[in-house]
Amino acid sequence: MPYGEWKDNEYIEKLVQELRDSGTNVVVGSLDKLINWGRSNSVWPLTFATSCCGIEFVSLGAARFDMARFGWEVARSSPRQADFMMVAGTIVHRMVPVFRRLYDQLAEPKYVIACGSCAISGGPFRKSYHVAKGIEDIVPVDVFVPGCPPRPEAMIYGIMQLSRKMKVERFFGGVNRQEKLKDFLAAHPVEGVED
Amino acid sequence: MANITERIKTLCPSATVEGYNIPVVTVDDDHWHALAKALHDDPELAYTYLVTIVGMDWTDSLGAIYYMMNTDADRILGVKVLAKGTREQPLITSAADIWKVATLYEREVYDFYGIIFLNNPDMRRLFLNIDWVGYPLRKDYDANPDINPVSIESERQSDFTKVYSRSADGTVNCTEERIFQPEDFVVNIGPQHPATHGVLRFRTCVDGETVKKIDVYMGYIHRGIEKLCETLTYPQTLHFMDRMDYFSAHNYHHALCMLYEKAAGIEISRRAQVIRVMMDELSRIASHCLFIGTYCMDLGATTMLFYTLRVREQILDIMEKTCGARMTFNYDCIGGVMADLDENFVADVKALLETIPANIKEYNTLFTGNVIAKNRLTDVGVLSREDAIAYGVTGPSGRASGWACDMRKLQPYSIYPELDFEEIVATEGDSMARFQCRVREIEESAKILWQLVDNIPEGEYCVKVPKVLKLPAGSWFQVTEGCRGAFGLYLESDGTTKPYRLKIAPPCLPQAGVVDHITRGFKIADLITIGGSLDYIVPDMDR
Amino acid sequence: MQALFLDTTGVHTLLTETLNLQPWLAVTIECLLVGVGLLLVYSVLALIYIYYERKICAAFQCRLGPNRVGPWGLLQSIADMFKMLIKEIIHLQHIDRFLFALAPYLVIIASMLAFAVLPWGDGLQIIDFNIGIFFLIAVSSIGVLGILLAGWSSNNKFTLIGSLRSGAQMVSYELSIGLTVLTMVCLAGSMSVSDICAEQSDLWFIFKGHVPALIAFVIYMIAGTAETNRGPFDLPEAESELTAGYHTEYSGIHFGFFYLAEYLNLFVVSGVASLLFLGGWQPLHFPGWDTFNGIMDYCPGTVWFLAKCFALSFVIIWFKWTYPRLRIDQLLSLEWKYLLPINLFNLVLMVIVIVYGLHF
Incomplete structure (x- = not known):
């Protein structure tokens, strides 16, 4: 896909700029490129769905939208083997600990896509006594896909953005996401668990 | 109707009967249990199916309304039971020994209103955490997020349940009973598990591969829709119907609109009625198709999912053209439907209906006729007719057990009485029967659509309704048929623009309650078979 | 065919004579070279297989399958x-x-050792000794040990159930595999892989042994599918029941090993099937049809072998994407009540066929 068509995400363009500005060693740089190529082209989702959006995620796998084209069809049921978590559906109080544990069980590098308005902000259930108002307070989110539920095309676009984000990351040197994650975990500790 | 009122009067002289569309008998707790027993056992009354229990908070008192139905005729009766005791500890005698499903419904009422049911064998919270403070559906519930904060710590779990009983001198005792014995090997299945169709959790006690007992935990997608509805105006409450059982979006919308129209006395045009019924039946086909697909996927035949989704996508296209959305349509509104049909609607529906027989044939060749599928499904999870009624399992699952419980026939609504369709009833009651009932229902829905597709009358699609809708004070109850069974709605209005109480009785809740009963003695793999064949939708049961 | 023949004596001469190395050192270096070659072929083949299955599965499901990473999605499994x-x-x-x-x-290691025995062409085989096929059965059963250990050591109830299922399944179906292999060994009269291939130079065993060979072939394909833990026998990792079965707790490259081994076992099972029934690397020959045989010989043995493997794997993949999964008790009763008696009967039948010379 031509790069020019994808220059529509300011956030990622900023990352690209930072990466270009800082400059890097040829060997490490090309290794980085290779690793990022592998990562960004092999994005395996965790089968995680709580409500309506999950059904659209099923449609995403079906013949019409066929996420297998991009190599995303290897949906793993075990969080240890998945790369990202598509939070499809409302997260309620009772689900929060489970959800957080699932996130903790994902193996690094791990990503989260908040899919649908419920996951982003609580959506139509925001005023409810038993609904978490967005998952951003629980786990760090990489991509938000709005919609109620988002159309499968929107989900494809969301995962593509995630894939783009992976492409401009650094495996060697630089501020990597793991350090950012440490900050996040320090701000949102789980009692009894040492990160 | 009159003789039933009289019979109830003779059974319980202190009872009063009133009602809007459904008679409601009011009794106090002392006479309730004897009356319930009589209503259930008396062969003339025979209210053997408990539709739902509506917990109520009238601010000065608490209580519950038991809605029950006769399985052979089309009689519904409500019994309003006023709770005894203080607001801190309101008490009602349990009817769990009469209707088995009452165990689950009473837990729900306890969870929402804090009403303690005496002699209920399992008096735990159903949807909320064990440590949840307050009873959310009470009118004086404090919704301050600091009291019940979002916590990422694992919830506390107890292996004990409470049983309250009244001793001879009138004091209430609470005893704790074990759910699982210390030596049991308990496997936790869910809430995040590919086979639970959402976030349902089974704590399964197994002996080798054999299931000994299952304890179902719900509430992992409990979104408090009933409470939210109390804060919204009538038209605003409609969109929640799309998000409960997202496959029956049209059916649920239709039901709630009908209830509001009934209460407000709005007569809708025939065109709107036909459109609504057509959308219902299209949803039913899409829903059953997805059921076939996901069920086969649970059993390991992944490819079937893609063949069934083909039909579903075709239906979603039809709906998208008219409603503008793929899943949450919000199409039916009070007074009719939101927008007129798309110009290609008739042609699209015909094209769809023509493909259905070939598709069903393909499904049967691929899966139903397969020897492995036959072995996996036949005689697995047999639910007898009596148990189906006692546990309140309706819809295709109940009909597979030989209980003709199609509300389109029993409680005719909209234009269903004019339509010619067959109620699919099987007698085996096993997973295979449940599966085949759904496959055959697709054919029946197609039959209904064939009758309507060329006969959509001209006219307005939506009648004029007041911008601000106020319903007269009163209470209404109605049961309709969703894709998964009887969908009950209870509305209590205090004359304002917002419902005082809107109780949603989803078909999936009792289906989750019956899992333990029909899975015992089968293998772990059969748990998937049985759970899948019941076809529950977790956001529907949790609301 | 000779072009593809890997002449190891050349390497040996190079090491011992030109470089003047001690014989033990030369042998060690040769072993290392072979090992590295084996690893390379093994992993490349696994990647090809992953792509192959994903494409076939997509075709069955009316989808396209991977097509974005590299031309036709060829680089997908490399990215993975x-x-x-x-x-x-x-x-x-x-x-x-x-x-x-x-x-x-x-x-x-179990799948790699089994892989080493397969004959890729005339003499193109890493180990060839007189009990080759016996060795293959022996090493392939090490795999079950790994699965049992994985399930047990993860301290997780799902993995434990998965691994116990796997243990029961593998032990049962190994019996079927052993008996079908025995049936074919009777026909071949040798346990050496190269001898079995050589025996089929005029006619493949599936034709030579007609009825009993055909029965053995069908049973072998069923048991082989079960041995590889693939659908409809994928109970140890039944996704909808046990999340990911015995490897639920594994991540990263450790999971990658299970993943690779799963696909390579598929290749090994198809390879053994082609060795025992379809002549290994032998081209399709019929006695007396000299012209036809001559045409067939133009295609090198390695290509024949790979083509047979891929074709048989296609059948096994086809099973997986068509049938629903069996239940554990049905799985075991299929083996013990049906396959095993048929197999024993078939062995007797084969012996009768051989003794009376009823084969072609």
Whole structure:
């Protein structure tokens, strides 16, 4: 896909700029490129769905939208083997600990896509006594896909953005996401668990 | 109707009967249990199916309304039971020994209103955490997020349940009973598990591969829709119907609109009625198709999912053209439907209906006729007719057990009485029967659509309704048929623009309650078979 | 065919005479070279297989399958491999660390050893000794040990159930595999892989042994599918029941090993099937049809072997994407009540056929 068509995400363009500005060693740089190529082209989702959006995620796998084209069809049921978590559906109080544990069980590098308005902000259930108002307070989110539920095309676009984000990351040197994650975990500790 | 009122009067002289569309008998707790027993056992009354229990908070008192139905005729009766005791500890005698499903419904009422049911064998919270403070559906519930904060710590779990009983001198005792014995090997299945169709959790006690007992935990997608509805105006409450059982979006919308129209006395045009019924039946086909697909996927035949989704996508296209959305349509509104049909609607529906027989044939060749599928499904999870009624399992699952419980026939609504369709009833009651009932229902829905597709009358699609809708004070109850069974709605209005109480009785809740009963003695793999064949939708049961 | 023949004597001469190395050193270096070659072929083949299955599965499901990464999506599994290599390996608490780490290696070593026995062409085979086929059966059963260890050491109830299922399944179906192999060994009169191939130079065993060979072939395909833990016999990792079965707790490259071994076992099973029934690397020959045989010989043996493997794998993949999964008791009763008696009967039948010379 031509790069020019994808220059529509300011956030990622900023990352690209930072990466270009800082400059890097040829060997490490090309290794980085290779690793990022592998990562960004092999994005395996965790089968995680709580409500309506999950059904659209099923449609995403079906013949019409066929996420297998991009190599995303290897949906793993075990969080240890998945790369990202598509939070499809409302997260309620009772689900929060489970959800957080699932996130903790994902193996690094791990990503989260908040899919649908419920996951982003609580959506139509925001005023409810038993609904978490967005998952951003629980786990760090990489991509938000709005919609109620988002159309499968929107989900494809969301995962593509995630894939783009992976492409401009650094495996060697630089501020990597793991350090950012440490900050996040320090701000949102789980009692009894040492990160 | 009159003789039933009289019979109830003779059974319980202190009872009063009133009602809007459904008679409601009011009794106090002392006479309730004897009356319930009589209503259930008396062969003339025979209210053997408990539709739902509506917990109520009238601010000065608490209580519950038991809605029950006769399985052979089309009689519904409500019994309003006023709770005894203080607001801190309101008490009602349990009817769990009469209707088995009452165990689950009473837990729900306890969870929402804090009403303690005496002699209920399992008096735990159903949807909320064990440590949840307050009873959310009470009118004086404090919704301050600091009291019940979002916590990422694992919830506390107890292996004990409470049983309250009244001793001879009138004091209430609470005893704790074990759910699982210390030596049991308990496997936790869910809430995040590919086979639970959402976030349902089974704590399964197994002996080798054999299931000994299952304890179902719900509430992992409990979104408090009933409470939210109390804060919204009538038209605003409609969109929640799309998000409960997202496959029956049209059916649920239709039901709630009908209830509001009934209460407000709005007569809708025939065109709107036909459109609504057509959308219902299209949803039913899409829903059953997805059921076939996901069920086969649970059993390991992944490819079937893609063949069934083909039909579903075709239906979603039809709906998208008219409603503008793929899943949450919000199409039916009070007074009719939101927008007129798309110009290609008739042609699209015909094209769809023509493909259905070939598709069903393909499904049967691929899966139903397969020897492995036959072995996996036949005689697995047999639910007898009596148990189906006692546990309140309706819809295709109940009909597979030989209980003709199609509300389109029993409680005719909209234009269903004019339509010619067959109620699919099987007698085996096993997973295979449940599966085949759904496959055959697709054919029946197609039959209904064939009758309507060329006969959509001209006219307005939506009648004029007041911008601000106020319903007269009163209470209404109605049961309709969703894709998964009887969908009950209870509305209590205090004359304002917002419902005082809107109780949603989803078909999936009792289906989750019956899992333990029909899975015992089968293998772990059969748990998937049985759970899948019941076809529950977790956001529907949790609301 | 000779072009593809890997002449190892050349290497040997180079090492011992030109470089003047000690014989033991030369042998060690040769072994290392062979090992590295084996590893390379093994992993490349696994990647090809992953792509192959994903494409076939997509075709069955009316989809396109991977087509974005590289031309026709060819690089998809390579991208997956890179990802897997740098994925975090999660260290768990409260587990038997040694066994937990050992299990994936056992699984992959078992499949690699079995892989080493397969004949790729005339003499193109890593180990060839007089009990080759026996060795193959022996080493392939090490795999079950790895699976049992993986399930046990993860300290997780799902993995435990998965591995116990796997144990029961593998032990049962190995019986069928053993008996079908025995049936064919009777016909071949040798346990050496090269001899079995040579025996089929005029006619493949599936034609030579007609009825009993055909029965043995069908049973072998069923049992072989079960041995590879693939659908409809994928109970040990039944996704909808046990999340990911015995390898639920494995991440990163350890999971990658299980993943690779799963696909390579598929190749090994198809390879053994083609060796025992379809002549291994032997081209399709019929006695008396000299012209036809001559035309067939133009295609090198390695291509024949690979083509047979891929065709048989296609059948096994076809099973997986068509049938629903069996239940554990049905799985075991299929083996013990049906396959085993048929197999024993078939062995007797084969012996009768051989004794009376009823084969072609």
